[in-house]
Amino acid sequence: MLRLVLASNNAKKLSELRALLAGLPLQLVTQGSLGIAEAEEPHHTFIENALAKARHAARACGGAALADDSGLCVGALAGAPGVVSAHYAGEVAVVDGEDREARRRRQDAANNAALLAALAPHADRRAHFISTLVAVRHADDPEPLVAVGRWPGEILTAPRGSHGFGYDPLMWIPALDATVAELPAALKNQHSHRARSAAVLREMLGTAWHL
Template identity: 85%
Template sequence: MRLVLASNNAKKLSELRALLGGLPLSIVAQGELGIAEAEEPHHTFIENALAKARHAARASGGAAIADDSGLCVGALGGAPGVISAHYGGEVAVIDGEDREARRRRQDAVNNAALLAALDGAADRRGHFISTLVAVRHADDPEPLVAVGRWPGEVLVAPRGSQGFGYDPLMFIPALNVTVAELDADTKNAHSHRARSAALLREMLVNVWHLS
């Protein structure tokens, strides 16, 4: 089965291919099919993920999967939340700059904004959350929904050079490292997306009968 990923994030595509490996699936990014990114106007991860999955399914005429993920910090009332990707404000477009270079600049702005918001905070606990939604077609009345959370603490300064987003600031006490200090295999074994993907895998097998 072809499953269109409602994202053009190369790292997210790589992670999901690894996490759902072994199933009879071919996961392709929507950009490869010329599908534009969907609007994400909602206040919750599940609503945005469902909107993106239905958009990709409608445009491709088949099954689609979407992930809406981010960082939630209790002391900030759940922020950055659904605006995690541009918490510090959208960075300006630079002519000739590729997508990944712009993403790195955006990550730096977001991390700075998070550190400023938590300046002096005693409680720095938070969690990464991944909400995965899969639909067989755009009007699927029974979307598969899987939610994974990965708890940690926000550091006062970044550590590590792996990963992306808030990974350098998110310290995982259970592993005694930041997410950015983990290799890809270890991250894929423990992450919020690993947890939601494990739940989704079960449903793909038991509900969609893929095996």
């Protein structure tokens, strides 16, 4: 059984990736459970940030690690929000006594408002969610596994739906006739960008790492 350290402390991401990689002989644990601090993400591309996070976690734990860098890319905005998707509007101010979830909701609302304002002059509202997964056997692995998943859609002019988080209420998926925020979690996880990148990674883990 391979221990694979997830370079994230996001409980939802851990749960989702555990489900997507279920059946493989590996144990997925968060870096936080091992006392590993989060890595810097100074790069302009998803792949560079994912690789930096994976190498950081691998070096700290002395073994294999997995990182995900994901976000929203809008063609009319030259790929923005891109790697700054989580803080596209700038980081919201800290409010005394506010829990992490409440702050995240305020951040999401600010990001959505900023996206709508930026897209207002544009007729082309095509966009896609992207997930880039990078796995390394050790910190200096010369052959990292890189799996990319894209989920295309269109940005609405107003949010719809109450599920999900981030840009989900604005992201319309024509093939499903719904926004991502209107989809049940199980259906979202079947079609999402992370589901697509994880499917590619599963195959690579089998062929390259013989899992």
